[in-house]
Amino acid sequence: MSEDFADRTSLFGLQTDGSPVVDAAVLAGRFGLTPDLLLDHLRRGFVRSKVEIGTGDDAGTRRLSVRIGNRIWIAIVDEDGCVLSEEMQFSGMAPGGERG
Known part of the structure; x- marks a missing residue:
């Protein structure tokens, strides 16, 4: 399920060092969780995240990956x-929803 947004409203803030900061309510919504449950998962170490900085054709972009379960x-x-x-x-899961 991939989605492009015509409305380019920022859902993220940036720290002074340029790192993206995701609002807990926004991220919780992406996973169908309440912000409190997301914060509980964070405290328990169940959330993993990674930020990759684009280079070449992708310069000026970042890929944010957040894993829960x-x-x-x-x-x-x-x-x-x-x-x-x-x-x-x-x-x-393999592409197409089949178990890989």
Whole structure:
């Protein structure tokens, strides 16, 4: 499930060092969780995340990957933190939804 946004409203803030900061309510919504449950998962170490900085043709973008359980939310954001695309993947699943 991949989605492009015509409305490029920033869902993310940037720290002073340029790192993206995702609002807990926004991220919780992507996983169908309440912000409190997301924060509980964070405290328990159940949330893994990674930020990759685009180079070459992807310069000026970042790929944010957040994993909770078997779900991985991936968003491509521009320099202003506006979402260019996002998708939810499921680990252990091959393309087309078949078990891999």
